[in-house]
Amino acid sequence: xxxxFAVDIMSxxxxxxxxxxxxxxxxxxxxxxxxxxxxxxxxxxPDVSGAMPHTNNGAEAYHSHLNAEFYVKHPNxxxxxxxxxxxxxxxxxxxxxxxxxxxxxxHEREKRVCCCCIL
Numbered sequence: 001x002x003x004x005f006a007v008d009i010m011s012x013x014x015x016x017x018x019x020x021x022x023x024x025x026x027x028x029x030x031x032x033x034x035x036x037x038x039x040x041x042x043x044x045x046p047d048v049s050g051a052m053p054h055t056n057n058g059a060e061a062y063h064s065h066l067n068a069e070f071y072v073k074h075p076n077x078x079x080x081x082x083x084x085x086x087x088x089x090x091x092x093x094x095x096x097x098x099x100x101x102x103x104x105x106x107h108e109r110e111k112r113v114c115c116c117c118i119l
Contacts, residue, residue, distance in 0.1 A: 013019055029035050030042070069083045 010023060013023055027035075030037050031039065033039075066083070066087065069086070070079065072079075075083075
């Protein structure tokens, strides 16, 4: 990535001292492999399987999913409110499921007890 930054971006960058200083700062802190915030922290390779999100920007991902809920460019207010309620309900369930301990089926608890007794 560093080579691409140096060749593609810096070849089109302004040559003023301020621009060069800023580009050096960005390269040293975000682009270089040995930087404080290396690309492995903030950039992900594209995922063709669909298992990973398409972006690591939370707001961008939220708006992308929200826009996908509408089938028309300018939905009426009732459709918009229904989608917002659905999004709110999904977020509420997700937050509550994180804060609640996971429920274990009775046969799974018995299996764990038996496994502990064997050991």
